[in-house]
Amino acid sequence: xxxVAKSPMPGFALSAGLVLSLLSxxxxxxxxxxxxxxxxxxxxxxxxxxxxxRVRSALLLSFRSxxxxxxxxxxxxVLVAWVLVRYRxxxxxxxxxxxxLPFALxxxxxxxxxxxxxxxxxVFGQIAAEAGLRIAYAPPGILVALVxxxxxxxxxxxxxxxxxxxxxxxxxxxxxxxSRLTTLRRVVxxxxxxxxxxxxxxxxxxxxxEYGSVIFIAGNLPMKTEIAPLLIVIRLEEFDVDGAAAIxxxxxxxxxxxxxxxNAVQVWSRRRIGHV
Amino acid sequence: xxxxxxxxxxRPARRFRxxxxxxxxxxxxxxxxxxxxLAVLLFAPLVTVFGEAxxxxxxxxxxxxxxxxAQAAIRLTLLVTALSVPLTAxxxxxxxxAIARFDFPGKAVVITLIDLPFSVSPVVAGLCLVLLFGAxxxxxxxxxxxxxxxxxxLPGIVLATVFVTFxxxxxxxxxxxxxxxxxxxxxxxxxxxxxxxxxxxVTLPNIRWALMYGVLLATARAMGEFGAVAVVSxxxxxxxxxxxxxxxxxxxxxxxxxxxxLAGLLxxxxxxxxxxxxxxxxxxxxxxxxxxxx
Numbered sequence: 001x002x003x004v005a006k007s008p009m010p011g012f013a014l015s016a017g018l019v020l021s022l023l024s025x026x027x028x029x030x031x032x033x034x035x036x037x038x039x040x041x042x043x044x045x046x047x048x049x050x051x052x053x054r055v056r057s058a059l060l061l062s063f064r065s066x067x068x069x070x071x072x073x074x075x076x077x078v079l080v081a082w083v084l085v086r087y088r089x090x091x092x093x094x095x096x097x098x099x100x101l102p103f104a105l106x107x108x109x110x111x112x113x114x115x116x117x118x119x120x121x122x123v124f125g126q127i128a129a130e131a132g133l134r135i136a137y138a139p140p141g142i143l144v145a146l147v148x149x150x151x152x153x154x155x156x157x158x159x160x161x162x163x164x165x166x167x168x169x170x171x172x173x174x175x176x177x178x179s180r181l182t183t184l185r186r187v188v189x190x191x192x193x194x195x196x197x198x199x200x201x202x203x204x205x206x207x208x209x210e211y212g213s214v215i216f217i218a219g220n221l222p223m224k225t226e227i228a229p230l231l232i233v234i235r236l237e238e239f240d241v242d243g244a245a246a247i248x249x250x251x252x253x254x255x256x257x258x259x260x261x262x263n264a265v266q267v268w269s270r271r272r273i274g275h276v
Numbered sequence: 277x278x279x280x281x282x283x284x285x286x287r288p289a290r291r292f293r294x295x296x297x298x299x300x301x302x303x304x305x306x307x308x309x310x311x312x313x314l315a316v317l318l319f320a321p322l323v324t325v326f327g328e329a330x331x332x333x334x335x336x337x338x339x340x341x342x343x344x345x346a347q348a349a350i351r352l353t354l355l356v357t358a359l360s361v362p363l364t365a366x367x368x369x370x371x372x373x374a375i376a377r378f379d380f381p382g383k384a385v386v387i388t389l390i391d392l393p394f395s396v397s398p399v400v401a402g403l404c405l406v407l408l409f410g411a412x413x414x415x416x417x418x419x420x421x422x423x424x425x426x427x428x429x430l431p432g433i434v435l436a437t438v439f440v441t442f443x444x445x446x447x448x449x450x451x452x453x454x455x456x457x458x459x460x461x462x463x464x465x466x467x468x469x470x471x472x473x474x475x476x477x478v479t480l481p482n483i484r485w486a487l488m489y490g491v492l493l494a495t496a497r498a499m500g501e502f503g504a505v506a507v508v509s510x511x512x513x514x515x516x517x518x519x520x521x522x523x524x525x526x527x528x529x530x531x532x533x534x535x536x537x538l539a540g541l542l543x544x545x546x547x548x549x550x551x552x553x554x555x556x557x558x559x560x561x562x563x564x565x566x567x568x569x570x
Contacts, residue, residue, distance in 0.1 A: 009462075029408060
């Protein structure tokens, strides 16, 4: 019996072999090593390692900051996508290209630049300090960094959907007496929702695991502004490999939950509106 | 009442707003809001990089880039990129061919696994490599015994970089290959072309822009990767410090101009990447995956 459907195409063994061996060697084997380490520790040890005050607050801080930043990016990203697709203004294509800057700019570069801007003696930091606000070296600094790295996700997932929205449906809604606001709320928003949520989930997943752009601006005070990935690095530097592995497994669990969430959103939207 | 009102020229007809448009004042307000927020969020950090790098003149920035440690970091980053991007490209091509041209059980699982590195934190990726190849593990200990340490050495940095850039080329090629279908390749085969000849004369030309796009994204990420590399590099000055790692070390030593000069170098590369990427989107949109079309 053949496992692979008969095909006149050559090169299945070569390409599939390459894919599976590279995937195993570079991705699956290392992740397996983490899981094996966790299994070796046993559930109770894992639970103890993760439930410590410092680890818990780090995981919570990473997740909470990523959630707030992704929520901001959800609203602002949809707005940016709308303005870029629907409105015409000078420099629009340049702005459109610049949206991907956070993808192209290395996170360490973004990190030190944001810190210089928002530090108490920086351009924006000074303004905030006069208002009695502390941004860099405090929780809001983490949000600034995560908003920066997460911005393109929502814009780029929503943009193609806005471009495809059928104007005739909006016209129909208007001729039936709906105000512009009602049309946007009842006709346009439901179509954009699945893509916006996908972008939100992607930004959230990125934010939870983000390291480079955050560690410079965060201040890294244990229990206050210390994010989970940084705590992994600290544990490794202390040669506490089990401690690092436990946090790593917790983060892997969070990523896995995110993947499921993204898939669920896409399945739900496909059922609802027929495409993603 | 005088006749003046009747004699006055008629007011220009009011331009009615289309039913699918927002009022003009709202449009202007939203455009202004978006531009202002993007200026603060995106452009201010970019300007800061160059401002800080040049804060003591271009000479100081260039001197910082000429330091032996900076030079070593630049060389290491180029070497790591040159080793990891081709691996990513070969993987992408193989994945495109196997997945778009054949049906096999577990295909959906393979597609999911290809995207896996996107959802794993780079630091966790580095941690995984340390757990597999660290000097006190079975495999790592054996490799150190063979005189080939992985962690805190070049192979670890390359593996970490390949891990985080793994999906970049495959994701760009796969949708294009699925969309193009296999008819052209079947024609080449039925006309007697060998497998490799078909690949180089039919397949590769059809996907060359998508391949280039993916390689571009992978290169940009490989040169700038920080989290995964930070865990496995060991940060040995002049030996295992890539440009981003060198930026961190210089910054933590308050050598701000030196840190921002290297950052400026990476920022220039990022802008160059954006420009090339945008050019590809504008000129070869039809040859890229559907969500890349400008």
